[in-house]
Amino acid sequence: MTQEKKTEGRLTRRSYLQTVGGAVAGLVIGGAIGYLAKPAEMVTQTVTKTETQTVTGAAPVTTTAAPIGAVKPGATINILSSSPFDSVTRHWGEVWGKQMGVTINSIPGPAAGLYDPIMTDFMGHSGSYDSSEYVYEWLADFVEGGYVVDLKPYIDKYNDWDFFNDVVPIVRKMYAEWGGNIYGVPFDGDSINYYYRKDIFNNENVKTEFKNAFGYDLGPAGDWDQYLDIAKFFTQTTKGKYIPYGTTEATHRGRMAVWWFSHRLLGMGGMFLNTDGTPAVNSEIGLKALDHLKESLKYAPPGAIDYEFQEHENAMVFGKAAQMLQWGNIWSDVSLNPASFLPGKKPTDPDWPLGIAPVPGVGPGKKGHTLLAGGWSYMINKDSKDPEDTYRFLVYMCRLPQSAWQNTHPETGVQPSLKSHYTDPTIVGVLGKEFCDAYQAGQAMGLPDLRFPHAPEFLDYLDQEVGRACAGQATTKAALDDVASHWVDLCKKYFGSPNVPDNYVRMVM
Amino acid sequence: MCARNHSWLSGLPRSTEKFLPYALLSPILIVILALGLYPFLYVIWLSFQTQTAATKPVFVGLENFYEIIFRDRTFRDVFANTLVYVVSVVTVEFLIGLGLALLLNREFKGKRIIAPLIYLPMMVTPVAVGLTFRIMYNVEYGPFTYFLDLIGLPAIPWIASATYALFSLIIVDIWEWTPFMFLVLLAGLQIVPRECIEASQLDGASYWQRFRHITLPFLRGSIAVALLIRMIDAFKAFDIIYTVTEGGPGTSSAVLSFFTYIVGFRRFSLGYAAAMSLILFFLILIPTQLLFRRLRRKP
Numbered sequence: 106m107t108q109e110k111k112t113e114g115r116l117t118r119r120s121y122l123q124t125v126g127g128a129v130a131g132l133v134i135g136g137a138i139g140y141l142a143k144p145a146e147m148v149t150q151t152v153t154k155t156e157t158q159t160v161t162g163a164a165p166v167t168t169t170a171a172p173i174g175a176v177k178p179g180a181t182i183n184i185l186s187s188s189p190f191d192s193v194t195r196h197w198g199e200v201w202g203k204q205m206g207v208t209i210n211s212i213p214g215p216a217a218g219l220y221d222p223i224m225t226d227f228m229g230h231s232g233s234y235d236s237s238e239y240v241y242e243w244l245a246d247f248v249e250g251g252y253v254v255d256l257k258p259y260i261d262k263y264n265d266w267d268f269f270n271d272v273v274p275i276v277r278k279m280y281a282e283w284g285g286n287i288y289g290v291p292f293d294g295d296s297i298n299y300y301y302r303k304d305i306f307n308n309e310n311v312k313t314e315f316k317n318a319f320g321y322d323l324g325p326a327g328d329w330d331q332y333l334d335i336a337k338f339f340t341q342t343t344k345g346k347y348i349p350y351g352t353t354e355a356t357h358r359g360r361m362a363v364w365w366f367s368h369r370l371l372g373m374g375g376m377f378l379n380t381d382g383t384p385a386v387n388s389e390i391g392l393k394a395l396d397h398l399k400e401s402l403k404y405a406p407p408g409a410i411d412y413e414f415q416e417h418e419n420a421m422v423f424g425k426a427a428q429m430l431q432w433g434n435i436w437s438d439v440s441l442n443p444a445s446f447l448p449g450k451k452p453t454d455p456d457w458p459l460g461i462a463p464v465p466g467v468g469p470g471k472k473g474h475t476l477l478a479g480g481w482s483y484m485i486n487k488d489s490k491d492p493e494d495t496y497r498f499l500v501y502m503c504r505l506p507q508s509a510w511q512n513t514h515p516e517t518g519v520q521p522s523l524k525s526h527y528t529d530p531t532i533v534g535v536l537g538k539e540f541c542d543a544y545q546a547g548q549a550m551g552l553p554d555l556r557f558p559h560a561p562e563f564l565d566y567l568d569q570e571v572g573r574a575c576a577g578q579a580t581t582k583a584a585l586d587d588v589a590s591h592w593v594d595l596c597k598k599y600f601g602s603p604n605v606p607d608n609y610v611r612m613v614m
Numbered sequence: 615m616c617a618r619n620h621s622w623l624s625g626l627p628r629s630t631e632k633f634l635p636y637a638l639l640s641p642i643l644i645v646i647l648a649l650g651l652y653p654f655l656y657v658i659w660l661s662f663q664t665q666t667a668a669t670k671p672v673f674v675g676l677e678n679f680y681e682i683i684f685r686d687r688t689f690r691d692v693f694a695n696t697l698v699y700v701v702s703v704v705t706v707e708f709l710i711g712l713g714l715a716l717l718l719n720r721e722f723k724g725k726r727i728i729a730p731l732i733y734l735p736m737m738v739t740p741v742a743v744g745l746t747f748r749i750m751y752n753v754e755y756g757p758f759t760y761f762l763d764l765i766g767l768p769a770i771p772w773i774a775s776a777t778y779a780l781f782s783l784i785i786v787d788i789w790e791w792t793p794f795m796f797l798v799l800l801a802g803l804q805i806v807p808r809e810c811i812e813a814s815q816l817d818g819a820s821y822w823q824r825f826r827h828i829t830l831p832f833l834r835g836s837i838a839v840a841l842l843i844r845m846i847d848a849f850k851a852f853d854i855i856y857t858v859t860e861g862g863p864g865t866s867s868a869v870l871s872f873f874t875y876i877v878g879f880r881r882f883s884l885g886y887a888a889a890m891s892l893i894l895f896f897l898i899l900i901p902t903q904l905l906f907r908r909l910r911r912k913p
Contacts, residue, residue, distance in 0.1 A: 575863065
């Protein structure tokens with residue numbers, strides 16, 4: 106008994122050796138299994154050509170042309186993308202990764218919350234993402250913070266000027282460039298247009314009733330008064346007889362409110378800033394834009410004040426709204442969704458029911474601009490361990506013919522961003538000439554919202570106050586005056602003056 | 615004495631044995647200090663700076679606190695929302711939880727099925743709860759609208775109206791966390807001595823007299839724990855707000871913890887957000903300390 110008590114709880118040498126020996130054996134066996142299970146490494150050849158040029162009057166210059174294989178075979182490249190864009194990086198990542206002997210790791214993140222993990226990664230210098238998707242509003246913070254790679258040296262090395270010169274000029278300037286350098290690879294056109302139910306607009310009974318009610322012919326809204334008339338006609342005048350709602354809007358807190366205000370502000374010929382950098386959101390046009398949004402909400406589905414992107418789109422896809430402002434993916438999402446009012450129909454079908462037109466107020470002889478809302482592109486993290494292969498993959502993914510895939514697969518949500526997209530037979534064959542011509546015309550008249558350092562803070566405050574005005578918590582004037590006053594405070598805090606500096610003003614005009 | 619009987623300690627000098635507990639605890643202490651104390655001290659430091667994503671920190675003294683308390687109208691609105699939210703959810707959850715605990719503090723047929731059903735909501739991940747309620751609150755096709763229509767009532771714009779949005783979030787919180795109150799109070803009721811209850815019944819005490827003079831005093835500790843924990847959690851509410859309304863429409867359903875996230879991670883105004891989070895910390899600390907002392911006072 107005493108002997109048992111003595112040994113109870115003792116760590117004997119035997120039990121110690123057994124434990125340690127077992128742990129070591131387990132590690133060895135596990136490591137061996139892991140090693141044997143590893144797939145055979147791709148054998149890649151890195152072939153470089155050396156050229157010698159003789160410049161008159163100078164010593165011969167030897168340049169090394171771009172490598173054909175991966176710069177770092179076996180590397181893993183992490184790319185942060187929002188859903189559904191991550192389906193594109195995954196798709197092309199598998200193809201290109203196999204060719205090059207690298208692994209493209211597509212990491213999905215929430216579109217509305219990408220700024221947070223990107224900045225956290227930058228500020229912590231953890232290098233978790235070699236590349237991330239971004240919207241142009243963030244680019245200035247990235248560049249001024251010294252977080253992203255200037256792409257020009259790589260563009261020169263790989264002679265990719267054909268691709269960058271093919272990007273729609275306003276898209277390249279606003280999405281990818283800052284301070285004369287190029288930091289982004291444009292991926293998604295993200296231009297807003299006006300979409301309407303052509304089949305209902307062309308209905309003879311509808312046309313007659315509209316003309317009787319408003320005194321002019323029904324057609325896609327050419328200005329914002331017509332937009333409201335159409336909304337009122339379907340929702341109120343005909344009490345949903347032809348289609349439940351005359352419009353659908355989206356003012357969910359976070360992004361939608363500021364965008365749905367900005368469509369109207371720019372479409373009416375207004376701007377966010379005056380030429381001297383002082384706020385212009387509370388100008389006469391700004392007040393009119395916000396009042397218009399509040400009025401439109403009365404004719405939109407109940408709950409539209411809280412609509413996010415998908416709920417807003419579903420209102421058209423499920424056949425509830427006669428007109429809307431939206432990104433280009435609505436064009437084919439109607440046929441993609443099995444619950445839509447028109448599943449299976451293609452945009453090139455002669456009886457395709459959707460029409461596309463410029464945003465009201467935009468067009469030849471008009472003052473308005475299209476809002477480039479979002480503008481997803483990819484940048485390269487300065488903490489990336491393989492920026493060169495990351496760059497090569499991004500350009501590969503975004504140039505033709507690869508980008509024809511994402512532009513013709515509606516589930517990706519990608520819209521045209523290259524000039525050659527609008528003449529590419531694959532894209533035109535799927536989306537139709539009507540869409541391509543209209544989308545291109547609207548994009549050419551595009552302008553961004555804000556893009557300078559701290560722009561997200563300026564825009565979030567505007568989003569908050571637009572939401573408060575729409576919710577009845579503040580009057581239109583009080584809300585926008587508050588925004589203007591707060592923007593002046595932010596300018597003093599960050600720029601040392603009550604206005605946005607001139608060089609930043611020129612970035613958005 | 616017992617320790618020194620173990621063979622592996624018998625060779626150690628007494629001075630080493632004295633410091634042995636600290637040495638064994640030091641790894642976890644280091645983790646707690648690194649993950650708890652260091653970030654807290656960093657937030658305090660950051661609250662006296664202006665720092666954003668694109669700028670280095672610049673010392674501004676108490677400017678952030680001054681702005682928040684005296685000049686930020688949104689902070690005042692959100693603070694008012696937070697008080698309404700916390701008082702409402704804690705009070706209602708306590709009353710319903712106590713009622714359920716008293717009801718189930720007896721044996722009856724079916725108790726083993728009913729009790730788990732009551733605390734089931736607490737086990738669902740808050741994000742799933744939020745997203746589900748967001749769909750249910752939909753004015754057009756949500757089930758709440760359907761049932762209201764069945765009984766002839768008009769649809770309520772639950773999360774599509776500044777009037778109802780905060781109230782809608784309160785309902786979600788009550789649905790999810792009342793089971794927590796119920797569980798803590800039911801556990802507390804188990805320590806009430808049966809003999810006291812039976813003796814008071816023999817003496818002719820009414821149910822209310824028994825509850826007030828016997829049950830409640832024994833329950834004080836459990837009530838203190840339940841109220842404290844729920845109050846702290848309610849002040850920190852985030853996931854429900856984020857998934858259901860994101861603080862909208864406007865700022866009608868924004869609470870302090872969520873607004874601090876917006877300022878810190880959407881606007882990336884880090885110094886300002888740090889100051890706000892410190893204010894939130896003291897807002898939680900003071901009433902919880904007062905409540906704790908009040909309820910811990912001997913009857």
